[in-house]
Amino acid sequence: MKRLRLCPNIITFNTLITALVKYPSTHSLFLCNELFNDALKLGLCPTTITINILIKGYCLAYKYKDANQLLDRMSEFGCVPDNVSYNTILDGLCEKGRLNEVRDLLLDMKGKGLMPNRNTYNILVHGYCKIGWLKDAAQIVELMTQNNTLPDVWTYNMLIGGLCNEGRIDDAIRIRDEMVGLKLLPDVKTYNTLINGCLDNKRSSEAFDLLEEMNQKGIKCNEITYNTLIKGYCKEGKMDKAREVLQKMEESGLCPDCVSYNTLISAYCKAGNLPEVLRIMKRIGEKGLKMDNFSLNTLLHILCQERKLDEAYELLSVAPTRGYLVDAVSYGTLITGYFRCADTEKALKLWDEMEEREVIPTIVTYNIIIGGLCKSGKTQQAIAKLNELLEKGIVPDEITYNTIIHGYCWEGNIEKAFQFHNKMVENSFKPDVYTCNILLRGLSREGMLEKAIKLFNTWIDKGKTTDVVTYNTLITALCKDQRLDDALGLVAEMEEKNIQRDKYTHNAIVGALTDAGRLKEAEEFMTDRERPSEQRLQMDDREHELRVDELDSSSIAYSQQIDELCAEGRYKDAMLIYAQVTQRGIDLQKSTYFTLIKGLIKRRKSISKTG
DNA sequence: ATAGGGTTAG
Incomplete structure (x- = not known):
């Protein structure tokens, strides 16, 4: 156009950068910037829309600092930020769980006289649902109602998603029914959310009921529905079934996309089926699809799993030159790999490199570094990282707290573990079954069996859930303390509660019975061990696994x-x-x-x- | 020509 001496107008320009921004890569942002400067030189006047598109681009590449700067500089270009400008950044920050920055930006927005609209509220509802703060999400809905911005299907879908993430499927379905009463009709996204929730919570028959139900109601499945089903089968190791879904997807006229293929790749990676991984990656190329961040990160993961850390690091280093966005997941994957190989130094170095490159860590990334530091006996440094994330306004999750409690127990500092536990409970921490198991293990290791039993009883009295690990921990400790009959009592309790015993239960009990000379009972216990649930889940494709x-x-x-x-x-x-x-x-x-x-x-x- | 929900990776 320029060669023909035609001057693009601002709409042409906006269209161009919209296209560039949609597929973020290392180069697209750089190009956008160049084009933007070019446009200024040509005398084009950017509008609020232009800047909003650029802001979106920065957000998609997780460059919130740059997005904010652009927001501040809008007046230089003669335009003013609107709801779209703010909502775009707010959504990005919510996505990363940076609640402090969300609050600051909301204040800034209100200071400019811009009132939150329905989109703003929905973004906040989404943000809270994502980190499991359902009460806060409900408060926003309340606020919406007060401000005459009634919640819509989007709002409800996000609440349903939040409940599903907490495993509260029945509540989610109840909310869905509530929607119908309010004449807000559930759509394909409502169903996808519910189906996904059921599959994630081992309620697959209900998932298929919902699928049937949506068909009856004339709501058509889309790519995401199919991808969700593929994921469900992959999780169960039913690769043949997963492939069948892919087939059905094509038959119904839908095109498998990157997500479909990445899901399969990841599953085959986990099964160690490299030929299949390669075959699918080749297929992606033949279909004209591009491998993306997810493909890259999956490959980084399997390289780390194979302890090929140098190769993984090399791939991480060249990825940006190939157009891939190296993100917090990529770094998290490698950091996990280095910690697994006990290379704390390299893990920490990589964390610094990540920060230098302005890659923004999420709570998962922080959990990785905190866990690694704890395992290397650097609990104090782990606490420093906890404080750092808190300062950034990132909300810790149960894993964060459990990891640190585990760290204290690991170094034999039970007292500190409990102090920390109690202090965090006063904040927002809700101890879960992992917390219980960690504390029980810590107490047992330090020979404080009585306290462990007391904790266990209190836990049960509170109506909290226990699992096979809880029982194994106590059973092992009791056996070591020659309290075999108490241990057997717990085995009976497991039976009552329908908690299936595993090889750890078995080893502890059989060992103790043998030591006590109760050989007949030991034998009985041994023959009793092959229970259906204990049989290993077999991958359909295990026979394809490479054998040197x-x-x-x-x-x-x-x-x-x-x-x-x-x-x-x-x-x-x-x-x-x-x-x-x-x-x-x-x-x-x-x-x-x-x-x-x-x-x-x-x-x-x-x-x-x-x- | 710009903002909000559902699927894949640590």
């Missing part, structure tokens, strides 16, 4: 050939050989699969090269 000893010589030769081609950067040729190998049904060496997979990740074209 099954590789024949041709496989090794092919693997070598492919490795060499990849080392020369000749991925295309390597993929050709790979195609031949697959046709002949030969498996490659594990590391060769990794090499090819990394090749596919690296091949992602960046926007700057195509554009």
Whole structure:
């Protein structure tokens, strides 16, 4: 256009940057900035919409600082921020759980005379639901009603999502019924949320009932419904069923997307089925889809799992040059990997690198670093990180508190563990079954069995839930203290409560019975151990798992050939050989699969090269 | 041409 001496108007420009901003990558923001400066030079006057689009771009790339700066500089360009400008940033901050900044920005907004509208309220409801503050979410709904901004389907859907996340499916369904009474009709998103909630809480038959129900009501399934079902099957290890859903999705005229494929990739990664991972990644490319952050992070995860930390770090380093957005999940994955390999130093170094790159950590990232520090015996540094996240207005979750309590117990500081526990209960901490188990274990380890039993009884009296770990912890401690009959009493209690015993229960009891010379009982207990629920969940595709000893010589030769081609950067040729190998049904060496997979990740074209 | 809900990764 410029070459033709045509001057784009502001609408053309806005359209252009909207497209760029929609798919955030390393280059798109940079390009947007360049274009923006270019537009200014051409004498174009940006409008509030222009700036709002740019703000959205920064938010999508998690650059909230830049977004805020742009907001402050709007007057320089002769425009004023509106509700959209604020809502965009508010939503981004809610997404990351940065509640302090949310509060500050809301105040700033009101100071400018802008009143929160329905979108603003819904953003806040969403933010609270995400961190499980359902009471606060309900308060916002109350506020909406007071301000004559009645909650809509969006509001209700988010409340339903919040309840599902807390496992409160029945309450969620009740709210759904409430909607119908208010003439707010549940839509496909309501159903997707509920179906997802059921599947996550092991209530899959209800999930399928809901699916049936939405069909009857004429609400059409969409990609997300199918992706949710795929995830459900993947979680149960039913890969064949997951593939069936993918098939059905295509038959119904819907296109599997990145989410569908990433879900499968992640499941196959967990099953160690690298050939399948590679096959799907290849498929993504053939379909004209691009691998995204999720694909990248999944690969980083499996590299870390295989303890290939150097390779993972290399991938993390080159990813931005390939257009991928390296984010808090990418860093969290590697930091977890380093801690697992007991390389605390590198883990901490990576945390610093993350901060230097202005990648914003979430509560999960903080939980990782806090857990790692605790495990390395640096509980004080862990506490420092806790204070740091609190200062940022990030809300800790149960995992954060449990990790620190565990840390104190780990270093044998039971007293501090309880002090911390009590102090946090005064705040917002709701101890869960993990908390109970951690404290029981800590007390037992320090030989304070009586206190453990007391804690256990109080816990039960409060009507709190227990699990097999709770019982195992006490049973093991009782056995060690030669209180075998008390331990057997707990086994009976488990039976009553329908808590299935596992190999830990078994080992403790059989060992103690044997030591006590009660061999007959030990034998009885042993024959009793094969219970249906104890049988391991089998992946459908476990037989495909690579086994080094099954590789024949041709496989090794092919693997070598492919490795060499990849080392020369000749991925295309390597993929050709790979195609031949697959046709002949030969498996490659594990590391060769990794090499090819990394090749596919690296091949992602960046926007700057195509554009 | 701009803002809010449901699916995938640590």
